[in-house]
Amino acid sequence: xxxxxxxxxxxxxxxxxxxxxxxxxIGETGSGKSTQLSQxxxxxxxxxxxxxxxxxxxxxxxxxxxxxxxxxxxxRLGEEVGYAIRFEDRTSERxxxxxxxxxxxxxxxxSNPELNQYSVIILDEAHERSLNTDILLGLMxxxxxxxxxxxxxxxxxxxxxxxKVSKFFSDCPLLTVPGKLFPVEIFYxxxxxxxxxESSLKTALDIHVREPEGDVLIFMTGQDDIEKLVLxxxxxxxxxxxxxxxxxxxxxxxxxxxxxxxxxxxxxxPPNCRRFIVAxxxxxxxxxxxxxxxxxxxxxxxxxxxxxxxxxxxxxxxQVSKVQAxxxxxxxxxxxxxxxxxxxxxxxxNDEFLDVTVPEIQRSSLAGTVLYLKSLDxxxxxxxxxDFLDPPSTESxxxxxxxxxxxxxxxxxxxxTSVGRTMAELPLEPSLSRTLIEANEYGCLSQALxxxxxxxxxxxxLPNRSKSNEKKRKHPPLDLPDGSGFGDHIQLLQIFECWxxxxxxxxxxxxxxxxxxxxxxxxxxxKQLSQIMQKIAKGSSDVQANQSRKxxxxxxxxxxxxxxxxxxxxxxRMRHHNGYRTLGFKSQLVQPDDxxxxxxxxxxxxxxxxxxxxxxxVCAVExxxxxxxxxxxxxxxxxxxxxxxxxxxxxxxEGSMSELPKREAEVVTVPQERESxxxxxxxxxxxxxxxx
DNA sequence: ACGCGGGGC
Numbered sequence: 006x007x008x009x010x011x012x013x014x015x016x017x018x019x020x021x022x023x024x025x026x027x028x029x030x031i032g033e034t035g036s037g038k039s040t041q042l043s044q045x046x047x048x049x050x051x052x053x054x055x056x057x058x059x060x061x062x063x064x065x066x067x068x069x070x071x072x073x074x075x076x077x078x079x080x081r082l083g084e085e086v087g088y089a090i091r092f093e094d095r096t097s098e099r100x101x102x103x104x105x106x107x108x109x110x111x112x113x114x115x116s117n118p119e120l121n122q123y124s125v126i127i128l129d130e131a132h133e134r135s136l137n138t139d140i141l142l143g144l145m146x147x148x149x150x151x152x153x154x155x156x157x158x159x160x161x162x163x164x165x166x167x168x169k170v171s172k173f174f175s176d177c178p179l180l181t182v183p184g185k186l187f188p189v190e191i192f193y194x195x196x197x198x199x200x201x202x203e204s205s206l207k208t209a210l211d212i213h214v215r216e217p218e219g220d221v222l223i224f225m226t227g228q229d230d231i232e233k234l235v236l237x238x239x240x241x242x243x244x245x246x247x248x249x250x251x252x253x254x255x256x257x258x259x260x261x262x263x264x265x266x267x268x269x270x271x272x273x274x275p276p277n278c279r280r281f282i283v284a285x286x287x288x289x290x291x292x293x294x295x296x297x298x299x300x301x302x303x304x305x306x307x308x309x310x311x312x313x314x315x316x317x318x319x320x321x322x323x324q325v326s327k328v329q330a331x332x333x334x335x336x337x338x339x340x341x342x343x344x345x346x347x348x349x350x351x352x353x354x355n356d357e358f359l360d361v362t363v364p365e366i367q368r369s370s371l372a373g374t375v376l377y378l379k380s381l382d383x384x385x386x387x388x389x390x391x392d393f394l395d396p397p398s399t400e401s402x403x404x405x406x407x408x409x410x411x412x413x414x415x416x417x418x419x420x421x422t423s424v425g426r427t428m429a430e431l432p433l434e435p436s437l438s439r440t441l442i443e444a445n446e447y448g449c450l451s452q453a454l455x456x457x458x459x460x461x462x463x464x465x466x467l468p469n470r471s472k473s474n475e476k477k478r479k480h481p482p483l484d485l486p487d488g489s490g491f492g493d494h495i496q497l498l499q500i501f502e503c504w505x506x507x508x509x510x511x512x513x514x515x516x517x518x519x520x521x522x523x524x525x526x527x528x529x530x531x532k533q534l535s536q537i538m539q540k541i542a543k544g545s546s547d548v549q550a551n552q553s554r555k556x557x558x559x560x561x562x563x564x565x566x567x568x569x570x571x572x573x574x575x576x577x578r579m580r581h582h583n584g585y586r587t588l589g590f591k592s593q594l595v596q597p598d599d600x601x602x603x604x605x606x607x608x609x610x611x612x613x614x615x616x617x618x619x620x621x622x623v624c625a626v627e628x629x630x631x632x633x634x635x636x637x638x639x640x641x642x643x644x645x646x647x648x649x650x651x652x653x654x655x656x657x658x659e660g661s662m663s664e665l666p667k668r669e670a671e672v673v674t675v676p677q678e679r680e681s682x683x684x685x686x687x688x689x690x691x692x693x694x695x696x697x
Numbered sequence: 698a699c700g701c702g703g704g705g706c
Contacts, residue, residue, distance in 0.1 A: 136704090260702075306702065373706095464701070
């Protein structure tokens with residue numbers, strides 16, 4: 006701790022904090038800012054009047070940094086020093102320094118907008134510009150001006166971003182603390198390669214043949230390219246003459262890799278062996294690989310973007326920002342001087358790269374964010390003029406208001422409804438929280454909880470359908486329930502119910518190629534959502550997972566609840582085309598993800614535009630449920646929605662939680678196919694289990 | 698014949 010650069014700046018930092026409500030700290034990698042700032046403020050007595058909070062964009066960081074600080078202070082984790090992340094609060098009444106994810110702080114702010122328990126709030130890693138950090142920046146700006154008791158706010162950022170943050174906070178002081186990185190020599194390509202897979206391959210082999218030992222970290226954009234490069238590297242390395250250079254191990258590293266494959270990068274290589282780690286941007290911030298001396302940077306990254314005009318997401322390969330490029334280079338200098346090979350000319354870096362990554366708030370659908378801000382009841386707030394560091398477009402905010410109106414979270418004047426308030430308490434996208442509330446009215450809450458939980462983890466459930474996995478697959482996907490013709494939401498429900506019947510057996514997940522980690526996450530989310538719903542609904546709700554299993558059914562109530570919740574994500578079958586057209590946005594021709602046909606209307610979880618536009622996760626809904634939504638769409642007046650919102654709170658009339666659930670008679674028209682399929686799957690599983 | 702960067706409540 007004593008040799009951390011930031012320690013020499015303690016006096017200066019404390020002086021500046023004493024005299025200013027907000028201070029920006031430019032702390033380069035290895036400066037010790039994450040562990041030391043909180044301790045300095047503690048020493049100065051800031052923990053006497055409240056807790057010192059430090060936010061982190063990632064859960065693992067909150068846990069590991071708090072653990073280190075507890076160790077340095079010689080206290081038990083969870084006592085004077087603790088952390089709070091989703092599902093896990095390790096703090097006590099004695100806690101003085103608290104590390105938490107910025108999502109958790111936003112939740113806390115919902116029940117205590119003044120955040121009175123805190124004397125200091127440190128927003129760490131603000132340069133990453135996560136959606137949650139950006140919302141917090143806006144809230145902090147309001148809070149330092151308004152709160153009765155003194156609040157100190159510290160924001161840590163990167164060199165290229167600090168000035169802007171300081172300007173945002175009325176030109177607050179900006180301190181720079183050097184890092185503890187070894188120098189990294191940067192090499193630029195003369196021109197952009199036509200194929201950066203080939204160019205990476207060539208560069209990697211050059212390093213292997215010419216440079217002394219040290220691992221190589223290669224930044225690629227996605228799994229596909231990683232797999233290609235890994236194969237090529239293995240091939241080339243094998244063909245090198247034996248004894249001409251050291252051995253090599255080649256490791257892929259990306260998010261959809263199972264955990265046991267990811268941790269392989271943490272075990273050191275055998276002697277006289279060089280590791281090549283071929284990674285996505287997961288290795289930029291989330292995972293730190295020791296032993297890296299050489300970095301190869303393609304200069305590209307995959308980025309998700311939302312188009313508010315069409316309601317469509319796309320995942321595009323874009324150029325990294327300067328901050329990202331420097332972060333990548335820094336990965337080579339952690340243990341000794343390193344080298345970074347940029348597969349682009351310096352002219353591209355200087356002239357084409359943005360200084361800072363485009364903040365997530367300008368790339369996402371903002372329905373959840375706007376609902377959150379509305380539910381805070383901030384005085385004099387006009388959502389279109391909310392003071393963001395980088396404001397989202399008016400179009401994007403209006404899109405969010407429109408979506409919220411269609412699902413009854415705000416009224417025609419833009420004021421939050423009582424339904425909207427309830428929705429904001431749920432850690433879900435608005436469409437799903439609206440579904441839960443409606444499902445509770447229809448007596449199918451249990452099923453809706455499962456669907457919402459499954460969708461919260463959906464991308465981490467099924468293994469990726471890459472070419473290599475396709476061949477390895479032991480069972481046809483037909484083994485699992487199929488949604489009984491109603492689509493993905495129902496299928497996800499059936500899969501979870503099937504797992505529930507098998508007593509949440511881990512082996513069952515493995516047998517069906519479902520990611521264990523993902524399924525366990527679903528179980529936890531479901532539990533959390535159940536607890537919140539029981540609290541809100543005052544005990545009148547059924548939340549047992551197996552509650553709904555009473556013979557074959559057509560999921561009518563659940564689908565109706567989904568239709569209400571997804572009112573802004575509706576599509577209509579095109580008579581003379583193969584596919585659907587979206588309603589409520591600039592109309593687009595889209596396909597269900599499995600090319601299935603589900604009748605005249607479907608709701609979808611999201612629209613993705615890749616080689617062609619498609620709906621990810623669809624659910625068949627009925628015409629009679631859709632008609633009221635179409636009416637509402639016709640009457641919609643966006644300028645009225647964005648004008649209102651001051652003071653007046655309107656009581657929602659629909660879906661009020663105090664009403665008794667109104668149940669509909671269930672009409673059973675669905676074949677028994679699904680039941681028999683689950684039964685058959687269960688028998689196969691049990692037979693196999695008995696054999697082993 | 699497909700699509701699937703990284704986080705978080």
